[in-house]
Amino acid sequence: MHNIMTIFKKELKAFFSSPMAYIFLVVFALINGYFFNIQFFLINESDMRVLFGIIPIVYLFFIPAVSMGLISREKGIGTIEIISTLPILERDIVIGKYLAGFTLILIGLLATLIHYINLIYVGSDIDHGAIFTGYIGLALLGGVYTSIGLFSSSLTENQVIAFIIGIAIVLIFFMMDKLLFFFPASMTGVIQYLSTDFHLSNMSRGVLDTRNIIYFGSIIGFFLTLTTRVLESRKWS
Amino acid sequence: MIRIENLSKDYGDVKAVQSISFSLNDGEIVGFLGANGAGKSTTLKMITGYLTPTSGNVYVENQNIVDHCIDIQKQIGYLPELNPLYTEMKVHEYLKFHAEIRNIEGSDFNEALKRVVRECGLQGVVHRTVGNCSKGYKQRIGLAAAMIHDPKILILDEPVTGLDPNQIVEIRSLIKKLGKQKLVLMSSHILQEIQATVDRIIIIDQGKIVADGTSEELIADSKGITKLTLEIITGDENDIKNMEATIPSIKVLNIDKQKNSIFINIEYQNTSDPRKDIFAYAIEKEWIITEMSFSKRNLEDLFRNLTLQKGETANA
Numbered sequence: 001m002h003n004i005m006t007i008f009k010k011e012l013k014a015f016f017s018s019p020m021a022y023i024f025l026v027v028f029a030l031i032n033g034y035f036f037n038i039q040f041f042l043i044n045e046s047d048m049r050v051l052f053g054i055i056p057i058v059y060l061f062f063i064p065a066v067s068m069g070l071i072s073r074e075k076g077i078g079t080i081e082i083i084s085t086l087p088i089l090e091r092d093i094v095i096g097k098y099l100a101g102f103t104l105i106l107i108g109l110l111a112t113l114i115h116y117i118n119l120i121y122v123g124s125d126i127d128h129g130a131i132f133t134g135y136i137g138l139a140l141l142g143g144v145y146t147s148i149g150l151f152s153s154s155l156t157e158n159q160v161i162a163f164i165i166g167i168a169i170v171l172i173f174f175m176m177d178k179l180l181f182f183f184p185a186s187m188t189g190v191i192q193y194l195s196t197d198f199h200l201s202n203m204s205r206g207v208l209d210t211r212n213i214i215y216f217g218s219i220i221g222f223f224l225t226l227t228t229r230v231l232e233s234r235k236w237s
Numbered sequence: 238m239i240r241i242e243n244l245s246k247d248y249g250d251v252k253a254v255q256s257i258s259f260s261l262n263d264g265e266i267v268g269f270l271g272a273n274g275a276g277k278s279t280t281l282k283m284i285t286g287y288l289t290p291t292s293g294n295v296y297v298e299n300q301n302i303v304d305h306c307i308d309i310q311k312q313i314g315y316l317p318e319l320n321p322l323y324t325e326m327k328v329h330e331y332l333k334f335h336a337e338i339r340n341i342e343g344s345d346f347n348e349a350l351k352r353v354v355r356e357c358g359l360q361g362v363v364h365r366t367v368g369n370c371s372k373g374y375k376q377r378i379g380l381a382a383a384m385i386h387d388p389k390i391l392i393l394d395e396p397v398t399g400l401d402p403n404q405i406v407e408i409r410s411l412i413k414k415l416g417k418q419k420l421v422l423m424s425s426h427i428l429q430e431i432q433a434t435v436d437r438i439i440i441i442d443q444g445k446i447v448a449d450g451t452s453e454e455l456i457a458d459s460k461g462i463t464k465l466t467l468e469i470i471t472g473d474e475n476d477i478k479n480m481e482a483t484i485p486s487i488k489v490l491n492i493d494k495q496k497n498s499i500f501i502n503i504e505y506q507n508t509s510d511p512r513k514d515i516f517a518y519a520i521e522k523e524w525i526i527t528e529m530s531f532s533k534r535n536l537e538d539l540f541r542n543l544t545l546q547k548g549e550t551a552n553a
Contacts, residue, residue, distance in 0.1 A: 014326075017326075081317040085285040085313070087308075088338055235288055
């Protein structure tokens, strides 16, 4: 735990000591704010479903961008050798880096609460429960995408390649249930269950089901384990 | 103490290190010498747990690196080749990061920081950003990070590469000072560097150890012959040629007449030391000696012989 925190602090500091984190937060807030507000007053409904529809799409590009450097940069400049020869488990390195990336995403997500405050002022009959579960869903989705971005980052020493791999994998999860007609009927159930959107839509409707939470948790666990294995594999290269 | 037993590492078909064995004792500075690609870095990476051996093992105080990687890493300070650093951090932040992972915190950290800043001469740069420091300082920052937990074992991969002569002298004297209490294993492909710093030299070539001993032992072992260069200002050529007859144990290899001085290359068996006789002869002939020195090329010759021969047999 101690080592995880040390890595976490180091990575978070690295985010905020470069323009990266600020650019991410500002652009994330601007894009979401713009697309939400141009529709919000047109639709004239007291909910945040529009925002919950936009953020997953913005995530597709932003999260791979935030996480692309987490490991690939260390591989590129060689510090991976420093961190790998310190007395620290690969698992702790991965979790620490993951939490740092995830924290930045959560800060970005929290900034969108300003639209919720806005809604409270101008709206009526607001379904606070649905907004709450919707946010939980978006946080979990951000967690899944960050784990995928981290995994992509561990595969290469080139940040651009990590970014592209990250977007590709994230897209697969995002598109899965939209391409169901390509698959035989017997498989649609499984494919649909694997897609992120299927679980997210439940949550933005206000349903907090443990199955959805287990789904997000296991995808995160899967990619973090995979990342740890990739880091360990250098030993046998 | 480090004991290396039949250590091998293959990268696919390439056998980078082939079943090497040696032991290193506490308080010893050992130079690991080899041409580029000889297997130096690979060996050091296996000792530090960055790579797992294909076969064989590394033992540190009877724990082996395969089963007790973390425990061994706690006892080692490692400066990797090319000295990678987190350039965006401040120097004290970088050292704090290393200290935290090694569980050195609070007042212990302040003391450790003071110690490495003093030992590595980082006084002026503690609050600077690592990326803005000069190469010499960066090298010392890397070294300070490797020493923050006062390890018993220091592994330095090419610690002086890319430094200017003044910085080399500084790092060299620092390593010598450290070697009094610690086991230091440093690699280099620069012979003079190793010769000036270490107690013992291990030469590796094509993944195999080809020589192991002090520089004197290695030179003596090679042929049992010592080479001497004598520089004189005046001197009659016949007298120089007659020197061999007067002092039977020496052999004049060649006489090199330059503008102002004459260089005489002499070789003799290690069993004798004819230097006194040479000096007496020079006085008798009224030569003015400006220099009499062991040929510095000795170890270099040995190194070239050891590493080239192998290359030729491999190609044959």
